[in-house]
Amino acid sequence: MAKILMKGNEAIGEGAVRAGCRYFFGYPITPQSELPHYLAKRLPEVGGLYLQAESEVASINMVFGAAGAGARVMTSSSGPGISLMQEGISYLAGAELPCVIVNMIRGGPGLGNIAPAQSDYFQATRGGGHGDYRVLVLAPASVQEIIDLMKDAFDLADKYRNPVMLIGDGVLGQMMEPVELDEEVKPVVLPEKSWAATGRMGRDKKNLINSLYIVPENCEAHNLELARKYGTMAEKEQRWEDYHTEGAELVLVAFGTAARVCKAVVDMFREEGRPVGLLRPITLWPFPAKRVAALAGTARHFLTVEMSMGQMVEDVRLAVNGRRPVYFYGRAGGMIPVARDVYREAGKILTGGADS
Amino acid sequence: MFEAILIAGFGGQGVLSTGQLLAQAGMEEGRHVAWIPSYGPEMRGGTANCGVTISSRPISSPVVSEPTVLIAMNRPSLEKFEHSVVQGGIIFVNSSLIDIRAGRKDVRVFYVPANELAEELGSGKVANNVILGALIELTGVVTPGAVEKSLREVLPPHHHKMIPLNLKALEVGAGLVRGDGPAAAGAG
Amino acid sequence: MKKVFTRPKSLKDMPFHYCPGCTHGIVHRLVAEVIDEMGIFDRTIAVAPVGCSVFCYDYFDCDAYQASHGRAPAVATGIKRVLPDRVVFTYQGDGDLAAIGTGEIVHAAARGEKFTVIFINNAIYAMTGGQMAPTTLLGQVTTTTPYGRNREINGCPVRMSEMLAVLDGSAYIARVSVHDPANVARAKRAVRKAFEVQMAGLGFTMVEVLSSCPTNWGLSPLKALKWLEENMIPYYPLGEYKVSGDTTPLFRHDSGADGGLSKNDPAEVG
Ligand SMILES: Cc1ncc(C[n+]2csc(CCOP(=O)(O)OP(=O)(O)O)c2C)c(N)n1
Ligand code: SF4
Ligand SMILES: [Mg+2]
Numbered sequence: 001m002a003k004i005l006m007k008g009n010e011a012i013g014e015g016a017v018r019a020g021c022r023y024f025f026g027y028p029i030t031p032q033s034e035l036p037h038y039l040a041k042r043l044p045e046v047g048g049l050y051l052q053a054e055s056e057v058a059s060i061n062m063v064f065g066a067a068g069a070g071a072r073v074m075t076s077s078s079g080p081g082i083s084l085m086q087e088g089i090s091y092l093a094g095a096e097l098p099c100v101i102v103n104m105i106r107g108g109p110g111l112g113n114i115a116p117a118q119s120d121y122f123q124a125t126r127g128g129g130h131g132d133y134r135v136l137v138l139a140p141a142s143v144q145e146i147i148d149l150m151k152d153a154f155d156l157a158d159k160y161r162n163p164v165m166l167i168g169d170g171v172l173g174q175m176m177e178p179v180e181l182d183e184e185v186k187p188v189v190l191p192e193k194s195w196a197a198t199g200r201m202g203r204d205k206k207n208l209i210n211s212l213y214i215v216p217e218n219c220e221a222h223n224l225e226l227a228r229k230y231g232t233m234a235e236k237e238q239r240w241e242d243y244h245t246e247g248a249e250l251v252l253v254a255f256g257t258a259a260r261v262c263k264a265v266v267d268m269f270r271e272e273g274r275p276v277g278l279l280r281p282i283t284l285w286p287f288p289a290k291r292v293a294a295l296a297g298t299a300r301h302f303l304t305v306e307m308s309m310g311q312m313v314e315d316v317r318l319a320v321n322g323r324r325p326v327y328f329y330g331r332a333g334g335m336i337p338v339a340r341d342v343y344r345e346a347g348k349i350l351t352g353g354a355d356s
Numbered sequence: 357m358f359e360a361i362l363i364a365g366f367g368g369q370g371v372l373s374t375g376q377l378l379a380q381a382g383m384e385e386g387r388h389v390a391w392i393p394s395y396g397p398e399m400r401g402g403t404a405n406c407g408v409t410i411s412s413r414p415i416s417s418p419v420v421s422e423p424t425v426l427i428a429m430n431r432p433s434l435e436k437f438e439h440s441v442v443q444g445g446i447i448f449v450n451s452s453l454i455d456i457r458a459g460r461k462d463v464r465v466f467y468v469p470a471n472e473l474a475e476e477l478g479s480g481k482v483a484n485n486v487i488l489g490a491l492i493e494l495t496g497v498v499t500p501g502a503v504e505k506s507l508r509e510v511l512p513p514h515h516h517k518m519i520p521l522n523l524k525a526l527e528v529g530a531g532l533v534r535g536d537g538p539a540a541a542g543a544g
Numbered sequence: 545m546k547k548v549f550t551r552p553k554s555l556k557d558m559p560f561h562y563c564p565g566c567t568h569g570i571v572h573r574l575v576a577e578v579i580d581e582m583g584i585f586d587r588t589i590a591v592a593p594v595g596c597s598v599f600c601y602d603y604f605d606c607d608a609y610q611a612s613h614g615r616a617p618a619v620a621t622g623i624k625r626v627l628p629d630r631v632v633f634t635y636q637g638d639g640d641l642a643a644i645g646t647g648e649i650v651h652a653a654a655r656g657e658k659f660t661v662i663f664i665n666n667a668i669y670a671m672t673g674g675q676m677a678p679t680t681l682l683g684q685v686t687t688t689t690p691y692g693r694n695r696e697i698n699g700c701p702v703r704m705s706e707m708l709a710v711l712d713g714s715a716y717i718a719r720v721s722v723h724d725p726a727n728v729a730r731a732k733r734a735v736r737k738a739f740e741v742q743m744a745g746l747g748f749t750m751v752e753v754l755s756s757c758p759t760n761w762g763l764s765p766l767k768a769l770k771w772l773e774e775n776m777i778p779y780y781p782l783g784e785y786k787v788s789g790d791t792t793p794l795f796r797h798d799s800g801a802d803g804g805l806s807k808n809d810p811a812e813v814g
Pocket of ligand 3: 637638639664665666667668669670677
């Protein structure tokens with residue numbers, strides 16, 4: 001194992017290469033550009049292909065083709081480009097194709113700016129495209145976790161034959177942190193994909209990559225089948241990190257960069273001996289509702305902290321289900337919460353002076 | 357220990373790589389480190405800066421909005437960031453390129469003619485390292501040994517012949533702070 | 545003393561954010577001068593792209609829109625259909641116009657939409673950090689073609705003026721450059737012609753301007769202009785590719801330009 005300094009965006013690329021991904025289709029956008037720059041160099045070194053598409057609409061459909069052909073494939077963008085991909089993501093989900101989509105979220109709506117944000121939470125977790133579908137969403141909070149989760153992202157995509165989205169923001173993408181990496185790239189054994197449409201090549205059954213079910217009864221059956229799959233994902237794949245939640249009277253809930261800030265806030269309270277903890281969702285969909293519900297039995301209040309005007313807070317409220325007050329603190333438009341401000345908000349709640 | 361260091365200057369002054377060198381040295385010493393550059397359209401204006409956090413504890417936000425140390429390599433950087441330094445913090449002013457004084461009275465300010473000292477050593481390219489040497493001597497944020505090791509990591513092999521010059525620059529900077537160097541840093 | 549260099553009225557009095565030596569500023573000035581000289585400032589509407597020139601919505605003092613990446617021709621279509629007596633222009637980069645917005649530009653031209661496109665071809669995605677553009681030359685190193693643009697992987701650069709000139713809806717298409725004063729003067733005349741053809745209601749108009757990006761090309765401003773002249777012009781010949789109405793040719797026959805002639809409406813090109 002070597003310990004090296006790596007940029008978050010580059011770690012996504014190296015993580016993908018080590019997960020056996022050999023195909024990247026994408027279109028430039030800030031703040032994720034270091035990822036395509038990295039893969040444009042790196043993929044040819046391992047016999048892979050980096051292809052710059054003419055748009056995100058094209059990128060996601062190139063992913064559709066490559067995933068249907070059985071490859072481990074990914075794309076990456078930020079808000080405006082991810083919005084353009086929504087039609088394609090819906091088709092990928094409908095045709096049950098595995099792939100990884102990275103969204104390094106920036107300030108919105110519209111052209112917004114290129115500063116870090118978390119305001120694409122709804123888009124990611126509710127399915128920004130049309131139809132009844134779900135995408136598994138992973139939210140790393142450090143460069144090391146990016147590397148680790150990239151491998152999981154591809155494995156989960158294959159396991160469920162479903163798109164997986166990894167979301168970060170400009171801070172995670174631009175920052176350098178130490179990461180532990182194996183000295184060599186180990187070969188990855190990819191799962192058999194007997195459903196891939198690769199040309200029959202002697203196969204006795206035809207394979208079809210499709211999301212059209214023209215007969216309503218059939219389309220409903222397809223939706224029921226998908227819903228069963230999403231049910232399994234929701235049951236089995238919830239992930240989170242507990243940070244001093246045991247005995248916490250106030251539980252902060254935050255992911256990604258906002259969670260890093262909240263850890264510092266928890267430390268400030270714990271040093272004063274005050275019972276504050278942090279629940280950090282690692283999967284945003286499925287949201288770790290189980291854990292939040294359990295904590296609602298012990299904690300007295302929740303404070304959701306986001307780099308948006310309040311999106312995940314709705315999932316926290318659903319999971320708490322009215323048993324405890326759920327407060328919200330957020331910064332938007334590319335601003336990052338400052339530990340001191342969150343500390344002050346949390347302090348008000350602890351002493352009973354805040355409105356939920 | 358906790359230091360949040362903001363290094364700012366023109367694009368091309370090497371502030372980003374100086375920050376990386378510092379972060380790498382912190383990592384060599386087993387500290388938690390994070391490095392983050394400024395990014396975005398302001399790059400067009402030709403300024404560049406990066407934040408380096410070195411800490412004995414995990415780092416929350418890597419964005420350095422309240423530096424404990426500011427290294428200002430040019431005048432716009434001093435003007436822009438002086439106010440953000442924490443009380444009791446440190447400002448290094450590259451007095452080769454900055455002809456004004458810092459206004460803050462509640463921080464320690466060191467004026468280092470970094471470009472001139474670097475030229476005397478044989479290359480203006482090591483100006484940043486003169487200041488880095490002063491910073492290390494003053495704060496002990498990393499050891500000179502860790503910086504030496506890190507130079508080997510961050511510099512591409514064909515530049516390794518530059519390492520002795522870089523080390524000399526660090527030593528000159530350290531000497532300024534100790535007061536036994538060629539020219540003591542004007543503190544004010 | 546005669547003032548030779550004043551700010552056109554159509555440009556706001558504020559500093560550009562462009563890098564030193566960037567030709568976006570020159571082209572802004574040309575467009576603004578034409579608007580001033582034609583006296584159409586009050587009824588001109590600008591549509592800004594997403595690219596380095598996105599802030600042109602601020603620089604041009606006329607009413608303006610900021611379109612999503614590549615969609616300026618669709619936005620301009622909506623504006624012009626509602627306000628047919630206004631003068632509408634889009635200002636777009638090569639990534640904006642020739643990659644993500646190819647569908648919009650082709651169909652605006654095919655429909656003969658009566659607005660003007662100022663197309664800045666700098667062979668790079670400048671704003672996002674120097675990635676390959678559809679117009680990047682073969683062999684050109686960019687941040688996403690670290691080994692040089694390769695025909696096998698990336699295909700060949702796209703010549704938009706030639707492509708759009710063959711559509712029946714286009715009325716005026718010219719490719720100009722701003723690498724020296726003579727060409728700057730000619731570029732201005734092309735912009736004026738395009739606006740005139742738009743106002744005569746003859747159809748779609750576009751002026752492609754070969755431009756430099758010293759920052760992402762990694763060259764000094766002067767070397768960048770030289771690189772443009774020596775590398776871009778041979779691949780992107782200057783000339784008028786489509787001319788409608790009664791106008792004097794922009795290029796003389798000996799100008800060295802050998803722009804393609806569109807079959808249905810032969811233009812005066814050298
Ligand atoms: C949907 C979408 N995808 C990507 C981007 C990121 N983006 C901003 S500008 C740009 C390209 C700019 O290149 P060009 O159009 O050639 O203009 P230039 O900066 O070179 O003048 C891109 C890809 C975006 N804003 N929206
Ligand atoms: S990056 Fe290039 S196109 Fe953009 S402002 Fe600078 S020189 Fe001009
Ligand atoms: Mg361009």
